[in-house]
Amino acid sequence: MQIYSLYLISRSGSLLYQRDIDSVGSPITEQNSNDYLVIASNLHGMHAIASKFKPNLSTKEENNFNKSGINMNSNKTGLRCIKTDTFNIFLHQTVTGLKIILITSSDTIESEISSLQNEIYRLYSDYVMKSPFYNLEMPIRIKWFDEVIINTTKKYNIRVNINTNNTNKISTSAK
């Protein structure tokens, strides 16, 4: 699994942060800054539209609540994942409306992705929200945030690579 790129989008849909991560075989090429804004606002819009989609069911079934009181047929999370042959896009909306978007290789492990997304959210609330130099809804230009983001994503890239190597070894020994 490789993580190619990270986007953070504010709740109003503006691009807060974009970073291409140095990874093996990344198909991501550098765009001009305007294109990043276009990508971000497109994903934001698609997420909003997708959250309106839900199966067309009778009212009886629609009122089918589970124990936690959430309507089972609602689509509160919106668009969560786009899968293609060459890459995957994972979107995660936090409770405060911040969107964490990861572009990864196609061989991803979803539990790893969600733990990475949670970690990025934690780093955002520590390093960005606690910075006295940062104004809300403005692009993030914080040196230490850059550094920790690069370190954590690198850690994930390496860790999962080791896992895949291990599985390869097991399969060869089985032969």
Add this chain to the structure above:
Amino acid sequence: MPSPTSPLPSPGTLRRNQNATSLIYDKNIYRNNKNVSLSSLQFLIMEIVSQYMKNTNNILKIERKLNNLGYSIGLKYLNLISTKNNFINNITSNGKSNTSHRITKLIDFLHFISNDIWLSLFNKSSNGLEKSSDNEFQFMIIDNNPIISSFLSPTQEYNSLSIESFTAGIIEGILDTAYFQCEVSAHRVPIVNYPNKTIYLINLKQ
């Protein structure tokens, strides 16, 4: 017999009020559970810094203000920590300590700051206490990862701003009440793995 609208409080309420105020004295001065939320502390420091930045853009002025803020804490904090420390050392003597002492030697006192006071302020010891090689009146306390500014990343515009001036102010206040007149300044010296390594430079007045 007092009327129902008597201005004097009834004995019952008096006793109740007394209980409420004396509760705090009944508690052991050395409480084990003295945790404070780190996030709320960091948000408070952040808000102080951004308030100062609204008033002035001069980095030196902001550092001076942070230093002054810490200084007044340091003046008062030495009393508290001395009371607590002497109490801990003499728990058997009902808090009336008979071995309580004041540290009067400079080196001992600096050790006291870098260990005991660091421990009570930040719940860890500092990473070193050093003496300057070229000036005998200069000492340095080193902290690899200062807690209160651990997430306050510097920006290009305010690259040299050291938020740890606040801690430096506390040290200065403590040293001043202990009759060691000095000036303390904080300097950020980033190294690998410790981007926020800070040196507190203590300049004693000769």
